[in-house]
Structures are given as C-alpha cells and as structure tokens.
Amino acid sequence: MIYIATNCDEKFYRQKPNNVLESLLKYKKYKIMFFQIGFNETIDGIVNVSIPFDKIKHSLRKDTTTRQNFVCLESGEFINFYNFNDDDVLILIDYDIIQQRNFNDEEIYLIENIKDNEFYLTRNEFADETDSREEFDTVCFDKTIMNNKEPFKVYNTGCQIANIKTWKKLYEEWVNIYEEWEKKCKHHATGQLTINYILHKENMIKELSPSFHSAWFMHGLKHFNVDNKFHVVDGNKMVLFNHHAWHSDFIK
DSSP states (O other): OEEEEEEEEHHHHHHSOOHHHHHHHHTOOSEEEEEEETOOOOOTTSEEEEEOGGGOSSSEESOOSSOTTEEOGGGTGGGGGSOOOTTOEEEEEOTTOEEOSOOOHHHHHHHHTOOTTOEEEEESBOSSOOOOHHHHHHHOSOGGGGTTSOOOOOEEEEEEEEEHHHHHHHHHHHHHHHHHHHHHOOSTTHHHHHHHHHHHHTTOEEEOOTTTEEOTTSBTOOEEEETTEEEETTTTEEOSEEOOTTOTTSOO
C-alpha cells in the first residue's frame, strides 16, 4: 500500500485552509492519510488517524523558542499510531503544501520501486555553497560522521518518502538522540537538522528532483509562477508538491 500523509494540530486545522487535503483528493492516486494531532475529525475519502498529545513520546516539544507544542512527526513516530506493513510506502508532506498536478510516470516508478534504506527528500539549498557546516554544527552531535564523507547538505523534511521499514529505522535512531536534541537545541527547525544528521549517518538519503517537491524559500532555487502554479526553471517543469509555506502566491 502507498500512502500520502499530512499532519497538523487542531488549532492549525481550524485557522488554515484545507488546501492540501483538497488537492490530494483532486489528484487522488494513492491512499490519503491525515494525522490529526489532538483532535478527531472525520473527512470523507481520507484515512483519519487521531493522535492524542499525551501519547506522543519522542516528537513533542513544549520548550522550543519558536513554536508551542511543536510536534515533529517527521521523526517517524507516526508508525506507533497505525497498523502499517513494513513494505508499505508513506509520503509525508507538511500541511503547508499543495499538490498541483498528477504524478508523472517517472515519479510513479520511483514511489512504487523504493527499496529498504532509501529515504527520499529534496535539497533545501541549490546555491553553490552546499557545505552547510554551520548548520550541521548547530545540531551539536557526533561530528565524526562527516569525516571523509560528502559535504553536509541540508535536505528539506517538508516531503519525505520511504517504506515503513525504513521509517522505523529513522525513528529508532531518533529515539536514541531525542533527549540530546531536546536538551541542546531550542529552535524547532533543528528537528529538520537532526533528521538530516541521522540520514547522513545511516547513509539513507536519496535525492528527489525539485520538480517533485520544492518551495520559493529554498536557497538558490530558480523558479517562476504561471497562473499561480509553481514551476522550476530547470526543465521548465511544474512542481508536483508546491511547498507554499502560506506565501501570498500559493494557489487556492
């Protein structure tokens, strides 16, 4: 089974438009799942999974300097709240993303042929300065993992794709490092850096094309809009998942 999932808490759900779910239903190709943090809403055509705050053990932060009750389901903890099979594939996208078009054949092949230990994300930066040592140092963990390896690149966790067996591996590593992250890192975005650290350490990263998922805020990415649809310059391609981040030009 292949799932496309998103998540948010009730406050966010009530305050923000439901564009991501509407767009997924419009282009429905795979089963749609909605992780509802702290509430329970039935939405037709969607697998609705309610996750109480008090059941989240390793992905809930109440002490970040930037957000209250910050939940980082990108850690993989969602696996504890639904009966997945190991060979199921889950695409987890942020709530501030919209699907702009159908999947093409190349994207379908990628999703339906993912192997164990393959974790797909899009780079967060497309500028020449790809060695993000300063951001890596922010995570404050074992820096020896970068010795004799490729420069540390930051990958955006707004869209993550892996089979459940690989999601479990990420979560297992996340559990081991969660307390250290909680103690040393107080900005919510360091959750993304921590996931990057784990994926680099475990050699799990596979790179998605920016035409699959990208955003106006990605460093150095050349892009343009046509009729409120987000495109990347490379190949003149409309992006599948537009990470609009509630920017003024996202399609409604």
